[in-house]
Structure formats: C-alpha cells, structure tokens
Amino acid sequence: MWLAISCPCIEMDALSVMGVEAPFVVAQKHDSKVSQANDAAKSLGVNPGIPLTLAFTLAPTLEVLSSDAKQTKALLESLAQSLGEFSGTVSIRPPDCVVIEVKSMLKYFGSLQSIARSVRSCAKDWVSHHNLALGPTALLAQWRSQAGDQYDLIVNEKLTEVPIPLIQWLDKVPLSATRWDKKQLSRLSGLGLKTLDELYRLPSVLIRKHLGDGLYQQFGKAIGTIVEPIDVYQMPESFHREIEFDREVEHSLGLIFPLKNVTQALSTFLRRHRQKLYELTIKLTPAWTIEDQASEITLEIKHDLGSDDASLWLELIELKLSTLCLPAPIRTMVVFSGSLEASIESNQDLFDTVANDRQSAALFISRIQARLGEDVIKSPSITGEHLPEHYAEYVPVVATDVIKQPYTQSKLPSSPHTCSRPQWLLVCPTQIDSSQFRVIEGPERVSTAWWKNRGQLERRDYYKVLWGDQRIAWVFRNDKGHWYLHGWFS
Amino acid sequence: MKTIQTLEQQGIVWKAGYADDFASHYADSNRSTGFDSLDQELLIKGWPTRCVIELLLENHGVGELSLFLPWLGRMAKSTDKKVAFINPPFLPSVSCFVAQGVKPQQIWLLSPKGDKQSLWLQQQCLLEGHCFAVFMWHNDKTSDTALRKLQLAAKQGDCLGISIRSLRVKDQSSPAPYRLLLEHRGSQRAQIKIIKRRGGWSSSPIPIKLGALIDPGKADTPIQIIKQ
Structure with missing residues (x-):
C-alpha cells in the first residue's frame, strides 16, 4: 500500500x-504559457495552461x-x-x-x-x-x-x-492524471476512453498492440502486473541550499524571509539525521563588485552548543545580518552546513533549575557572539601568576564551558596581597610624572620572572599614592626610575 | 501638555503611596548595601531590585566599585548569575572580586563597539535575566529614551543596572528611579547624596567608609626609594 x-x-x-x-502567475522559462496562478489571478480568469498573452489581456x-x-x-x-x-x-x-x-x-x-x-x-x-x-x-x-x-x-x-x-x-x-503526452491522451480520447477503469477493461494485448509498449509498461506498473523498480530517496550527507533571487535584495534584513524556509528545511534535515549543527555558512553574491572587493560575502554563524532548532538558527542569522551592511544588492545566496555532530539526548533532572539556567545562559552568549563577534564577551581566567597584570587574563567566554562549570566553588589560587590591590587596573600602565601624586604607602617590590623574560629581570616598586584630585592610585617605579600608573582604588 | 499619567509611564514621577507595598514586597536581607547609614535611606533597606541606578561621579576611581562590592559578594554567593561590565573605563581587578566571594566565571567583561551596539547589549544583559548586576557607562548625550528602555529591561529581567555618568548631568532629568551622587571627600570616608529615590525626597549627604580607600592623611610620608 x-x-x-x-x-x-x-x-x-x-x-x-x-x-x-x-494577481500573479508562474511561467516556465522559455515557455509562453501560464504554469500556475494564484487565487487573485484565477478570479480574473487566468488559469494554468492559457497563453501569457491571453493572461495579460484578462489581467493587465x-x-x-x-x-x-x-x-x-x-x-x-x-x-x-x-x-x-x-x-x-x-x-x-x-x-x-x-x-x-x-x-x-x-x-x-x-x-x-x-x-x-x-x-x-x-x-x-x-x-x-x-x-x-x-x-x-x-x-x-x-x-x-x-x-x-x-x-x-x-x-x-x-x-x-x-x-x-x-x-x-x-x-x-x-486518464489526464497520468500526465501522458497529449498525443497519447487524444488518441485514447478518440477511442472513447476517459478513465483508468475503462482502459483496464481493454485486453492488455490490445493495449500493447494499439497504444504502444511504453503506455502498456506504464499501465502495467500502475496496476501491478509489471513490478516497478522504486527509486528510494537517499538523504544527502550535508545541507546545501542555493537561492537565486528573482529580484535583487537590497537590504540585509530582506534576506530573512527566504531564510525562514531554508532554516525550516535545515531543521528537518538535522532532525532526520539526528544531528546538531554547530556552524552554518551563508555566501552572498552581490550584483556587482568594485576593485579590491571580494566577489562573495561570507557569513559564518556559530553556535557552540549545537542545535537543530529552526527558530534559533534564524534568530542567530538575523542577529548577524542586522550588523551587515551590503556593498551591493544581492543576487544569489548559498546556505550550507558546517560541522555536524550526532545529537545525543541527555537525561535531565526535572527540578534541576541550575542546569536549565546554565543552558539558557550559554544560549544567551551564543546569541551575543553571533551578533557582535566572539571576542565581545570575556571572563577572567586565573593563572595564579604573582605579577598583577598576569594574575588573571580576560579570555572570550565559550558557551559550552558555561554549562560544564562546576557547581561548587573550586579553590582559587590566592593573590598574595588581595587587599592591597586596586579595584581598577589599566590595560597598559601609563607613564606618569612623580609630581602628579604624593605617596601614602609602599613600596611593595614585584619582580618579573627572569626565566620567562629572556633572562631579563624587571623590578617594580609599587606605591599607593594620593593623586592630585584626592583619588587613590596604584603606581610603580621601574629600574630605570620611571613612574607608571597601573590602577585606581575605587 | 503632559498629564500625570504620561509622566508616570515615562518614569519621571513615581507614586509615593506605593512605597510601603513596594518596600514590604522587595525587602530582602541580601539586598543590603553593606553600609548601614545608606541602607536606612533606601526604601527596601538595601540596593533596589529591577531598576537602573544612576551613579554620578566627577571622575572614575572615586569609590564606585567599593560602594557595590559588599553587595556583589553577598549576591554572588547566593546565585549563579553574573555581574556584567559593559565597556568599563579600566579592567576590573579579579583579585578584589574573588576576595569578596565573586567567582571569576561570574564576571563578564563586554566590549561592544559604538553606542548602538553598546545600548543593545546593555538592554540584552538587563533583560535576559542572566546577570544580577550590570555596570554601564553612559555619556552626557545618552538619551532619556535609551535610559527608559534600560529601566524597562531591568524591570523585566529582575536585574540591577548601574549607570555611571558624569556629574555634569546632575541637573538634567532622568527616568532612572534612583540617582546617587558619589564624591570622594579626601578623607577615609566618601560621601553619597541621593538626588532621587523611591519613597522619599533627596537626602542630605551620607558619609560612608569605603573599605579600600586609605586615609590620605598618611600622604605626608616621604617617598621611600629602595636603592637598587
């Protein structure tokens, strides 16, 4: 069945x-007949099959x-x-x-x-x-x-x-439902045959003799006297979709509408394969390019957690497109899948709200990164180094790490002089003049690791100082006697 | 002509009659600022929730972080949510936060480019409910519309937004329900003045002792330079 x-x-x-x-109609390329018409066109008498010239007469x-x-x-x-x-x-x-x-x-x-x-x-x-x-x-x-x-x-x-x-x-x-060619259908009509059951009542030998082997074979496959080899559909290994726009798209967010269908197709593809997608690539071809400009615009949308959800991918694409300024109208768009991984459904505790919150936070990070870039959101990673600027480094947050974070606080490498460190640190110490401040406390000597710095040892003497406007600053003096501002006690 | 309802919707005025209900609903020992004198002046006896506080400073580094550190430490211990710094003027020192009990992974440093991206990100951080505090730096040109959007986002996301602005905007109106003026008075104590708040008029200056600030009286100490 x-x-x-x-x-x-x-x-x-x-x-x-x-x-x-x-009212609009769809016509085959190199054909002057209406192939399909929408309801508005049909109400004006424009039906599939009529010539385009007649269609324009009916609906200018x-x-x-x-x-x-x-x-x-x-x-x-x-x-x-x-x-x-x-x-x-x-x-x-x-x-x-x-x-x-x-x-x-x-x-x-x-x-x-x-x-x-x-x-x-x-x-x-x-x-x-x-x-x-x-x-x-x-x-x-x-x-x-x-x-x-x-x-x-x-x-x-x-x-x-x-x-x-x-x-x-x-x-x-x-018989018209068989979509046999017009010649065959008119021949059958001439014989007074209008339906399949009428054709079935004819002796098969006569069908073969008078209507040809092709039609006999087709009909035999339909009624089961001849076994039809079934060409079973095999799903492709990766997702690829190419869209050639009928009208060029001038604004980046205008691409969202065609992408809705693409992401839906992508989601179906992923679910049938039981896979999660981590990276999606969109290539846009502008109508024209000027010198030194790439002929294609490539957008890479990443989601560290992986997903097969159409709405999520569409949202990530929308976030990316919202910051994109098109150099020229877009003529074609190609969407293809990047890295895929088998989707493993994990068991989750019904009352584990922390895990849900983390999943949600990871998704939030992914959305931010999709729109503003991967480096936009950073979190400190403690190295435990004794040098103030190397005690912790701000590194881009990875969404998957947010989920894996331990529930309990692991023991952190302690900073030797936590209380004596300022709340604000300058990214790079700025050279200052000693007349700009008065010393309150110090010095505290901090030396660089000579074994890491090509054998060169740099010593710094840190001081808490009172700045001219009564703020408390953290400054140091190096071996050369130069003074640098390194932070503010805030 | 604006009616009182329009002004209320815009967050410019606030019905004082709601104060008691509001205070009893949101009162929480975790919200304490860590400064008794300041707690007494605030409606829920601590930092408010679901709103944006405008903190006006003459310059960076006058105690804006120390003012919030005790509360941040207490909150960080009770939640997995984050504290976000969006385009801060300097890097927040991790060791200070860790010492207060904020886990490093609870600190987010966000660096969007341009005002438009920055505002979008501030709104997202306040709205999505993944942060319990969002520190934002706004210039003189930041519009009331933008601040109102942030206020609504904070309300929806159950987050405290801290908008740090220059003292120059002191006399301008603002949709933020709380406006605080922080001044470093050249002594161990800083001074905070509440210009606008829920459930009360502007306050007289409140002296507070910020932990990390040092008595500048010691500044007479001559520079001690160790001979190399």
Missing part, C-alpha cells in the same frame, strides 16, 4: 510568494514570475525528508509528487487514517495545497493524487483497511 502526496502549487510555494494578494496588472527548478526540487526534497518520519521507503516523483510505502508502518501507526492525518499535518508545513491518495502501487497512488481531491479516499472517508479490488482503485480516475 502506497500513499502519494502531490503538490499542485509547488512552484509558487518554492518561490515563497503564497499570501501575496496581487498581472505579474509573471519564472519558476525556479532548483528551488522546486529543493522543496520537494525537504518534503521527502519530512515524510521519512512516517516510512522508510520514500520516493520522489518530480515535479510535484512524493510517494511513501505505508503498509509496513500500519502496525506502528495503528491505522491508515492515523498515518494520513500525520502526513497531512506534516505536508502543511511545506506546501499550501496538497492532495493525498492511496494506491496498491506507487504509480497508481501517484496518479490518483494527481487527479485531485475528489479521488482522495481519505478526504472522502471511504477508506477501509479491507482489501479493495483493483477496479475500485481505478474507478473514475481520469
């Missing part, structure tokens, strides 16, 4: 133009978009990946149909209705319109779904799990 999902508006769905109220404000074969194929693949959740055998039937084997999954899902319900809900995430149909063979299910909703047993609630005779499967299914 096979279930077919055909998507009659897939070309429009692939162009992400659903919901546009103005009509907008024509050319179909994007790559996008359509990618959308169909995403749908196939999603449907992989319901069956191990998924086959893509271009340009708009996917078939899945469902008989072997009945035990798991309970009933055909249950599978159909889940498949319908899944298909709604990807396409605006779809027809579902069952069939005893993959090809017949495909033809039935292409015939439209009126032959959809699930919609009409005529579905039973009792074996249905073949003639009933073929009943009233128009």
